[in-house]
Amino acid sequence: MENESKTGKVQTDTFLAQIGNHQNPVTGSINTPIYFSTTYEHPTLGESTGYDYTRTKNPTREVVESALASLENGAVGLATSSGMSAVQLVFSQFSAGSQIVASRDLYGGSYRYFKELEKQGLYEFIYADSEADFEKEITAKTAAVFIETPTNPLMSEVSIEKIARFTKQYQAQLIVDNTFYTPLIQRPLDMGADIVVHSATKYLGGHNDLLAGAVIAKSQEVGEQLAYSLNTTGAVLSPFDSWLLIRGMKTLALRMQRHEENAQAVVAYLKKNSQVKEVLYPEKGGMLSFKLKNQESIKDFLRNLSLFTFAESLGGIESLITYPTTQTHADIPEKLRESYGLTPDLLRVSTGIEASEDLIADLKQAFEKLK
8 A cells, every 4th residue: 555755655664654754844853743832822913833722733743643644545634532532523523313323343432432322312323233234224314334344352344335335325424443454454435434433542553552542534524524523622632642653653564464463373373272162353453352162261261371461452562362241341231242242252362563473372371271
């Protein structure tokens, strides 16, 4: 994939490494400066440098927002204070009473927020699994469709292009959470989506030291509307966190390659393990899930691990293992989550950038101690 730079089109790897470079002619700084200033001087009455107040526009945040827009091939990029504030920003567009069709299997935090919106009487949510389900549920009443592909944590995929055809038929907005794949693997806007959201805390930041979100709009009009809402509500990314996100994105291409290689190696091992009932992996990216034949052994298995860290979140350089039932998806009612396959025998893995041999050795010794 290519991205636009000052010298024309370059490969995405090059674009990422060069984020913020050649943008400070006064000092020639290669590393983007962190502009902590809250407010900015006006040259005179009725004039502005383009920067007035940091909530509205900040030079450091502007660099990362421009990079996000370019990476996803969108018109406008916005950096928010968290992944959930990115989701909230997107849903601020719709009027009360709007109907939303969403992926059934999705991040527990998104589900929790959607239930809260329903409780407040703001929106009606309908959930779908397959492309056929989406085609059936999207009607003239639908204001927007929100999908994860692959889903979290069952790693199910749907065709963005097909669902985009359904949404366009009814002039509904298609929103895609692209956190798992990042724009290096999948560019939803090129496939017909209207908006992309990310928990930039995850792969984009990549170092488990940052809380951030991203929203990228395909059209200038929608992007400006979202920018107005973001300025009004104020959940912007701070200058320092914007710098951390720039720093993380510079190595995104290298990291994603290693994440994927490690995930594929771990999947190959797990598929041969007699104690594993099922492995869920979409053949791309660094995320996978697997189910144990004996769910009663999960606690001991987690305790036996030494390299994998039992923790929430994903997308960092360190390998993490998560138990969705009590962690990321605990707010989804038990009967509901088990009805679509999120059962208590499932573990989710975010492969880091360690040596794959060491990750497999850690899993192997953890399994052996269960015998």
